[in-house]
Amino acid sequence: MLWLRQFKRGVRGNFPRPPNVPISRRARGAWRRASLILIVAVLLCSVTTLRATAAGVASLNLCTDSMLLELAPDAAIAAITTLSRDPALSPFAIRARTLPVLHGYAEEIVRLQPALTLSGAGSTSATNALLARLGVSLELFDAAPDLAAFAENFRRVGGYLGAHERTEALLANMRRRLERHQKNEVDPALTALVLEPNGYAPGPDTLADDLLAAVGMTNQAAALGVPHGGFVTLEALVRSPPAWLLVSTIDPSRPALANEFLQHPVLRQVLANRLRVLAVPESLWACGGTYFADAVDFIAQNIHAAAAQ
Numbered sequence: 001m002l003w004l005r006q007f008k009r010g011v012r013g014n015f016p017r018p019p020n021v022p023i024s025r026r027a028r029g030a031w032r033r034a035s036l037i038l039i040v041a042v043l044l045c046s047v048t049t050l051r052a053t054a055a056g057v058a059s060l061n062l063c064t065d066s067m068l069l070e071l072a073p074d075a076a077i078a079a080i081t082t083l084s085r086d087p088a089l090s091p092f093a094i095r096a097r098t099l100p101v102l103h104g105y106a107e108e109i110v111r112l113q114p115a116l117t118l119s120g121a122g123s124t125s126a127t128n129a130l131l132a133r134l135g136v137s138l139e140l141f142d143a144a145p146d147l148a149a150f151a152e153n154f155r156r157v158g159g160y161l162g163a164h165e166r167t168e169a170l171l172a173n174m175r176r177r178l179e180r181h182q183k184n185e186v187d188p189a190l191t192a193l194v195l196e197p198n199g200y201a202p203g204p205d206t207l208a209d210d211l212l213a214a215v216g217m218t219n220q221a222a223a224l225g226v227p228h229g230g231f232v233t234l235e236a237l238v239r240s241p242p243a244w245l246l247v248s249t250i251d252p253s254r255p256a257l258a259n260e261f262l263q264h265p266v267l268r269q270v271l272a273n274r275l276r277v278l279a280v281p282e283s284l285w286a287c288g289g290t291y292f293a294d295a296v297d298f299i300a301q302n303i304h305a306a307a308a309q
Contacts, residue, residue: 061120065285076115150288177293203229248282
């Protein structure tokens with residue numbers, strides 16, 4: 001940081017040390033502590049977008065945002081991540097624009113002083129570690145690999161909020177909506193592959209696998225050489241293409257190298273007449289949520305419409 005180097009040079013210039021006087025370890029430690037305190041003070045003063053509060057729950061992860069927004073009224077939410085304001089990522093984007101947002105910095109949480117902070121165990125790890133050292137009330141959540149794990153996470157958040165009845169009501173409504181589709185048996189001929197950026201295909205015991213089973217589709221991941229999930233090659237897709245390829249909607253205004261695999265000429269030309277591609281809004285399945293039923297409805301409607309043609 002240029003300003004910090006200049007600051008230190010200025011301090012040394014204003015307070016020169018006699019050349020033959022050694023600095024003790026204790027003095028060096030005191031200097032480092034003083035410098036750290038000054039840096040933190042400057043950073044805290046720079047956080048002007050948040051209002052200090054002693055109440056409410058904050059979230060540092062898109063998926064904990066999602067659960068918080070489903071279960072809590074605005075008055076109980078101290079802040080959420082800026083990602084939730086993106087309609088491509090969150091079904092709550094419109095509402096999220098009315099709430100304070102965070103950018104993943106520990107200083108924001110220190111300034112905000114929420115009663116509780118929710119975060120992903122695998123995201124913002126440095127921020128999580130610093131907040132834990134500072135004694136901030138922090139609850140970490142692993143990414144939900146399947147619907148059962150999502151329900152467990154959802155109940156945890158509901159418990160922190162004291163929203164047990166709302167939690168169970170939302171989960172029960174999701175189960176009812178999914179059961180309408182599950183009355184149909186899985187069709188072995190109706191094969192499908194969920195293809196994520198960089199060509200990753202989720203295997204069994206995942207949210208993607210639960211989604212395919214809910215609409216009566218067979219996950220093709222095992223037949224493509226990734227029985228437990230993994231990266232699928234274009235050669236494998238050409239040899240054994242599924243009936244359907246499910247991908248997230250790609251925003252052309254946000255190019256990313258991770259999406260190059262999904263736009264490869266082989267997928268667009270060679271396989272064009274051998275499989276159907278369905279782009280699913282990422283906001284419906286980026287995280288586990290009771291709105292997962294919306295993703296199932298979307299896929300089922302498109303599959304049935306294609307079959308009727």
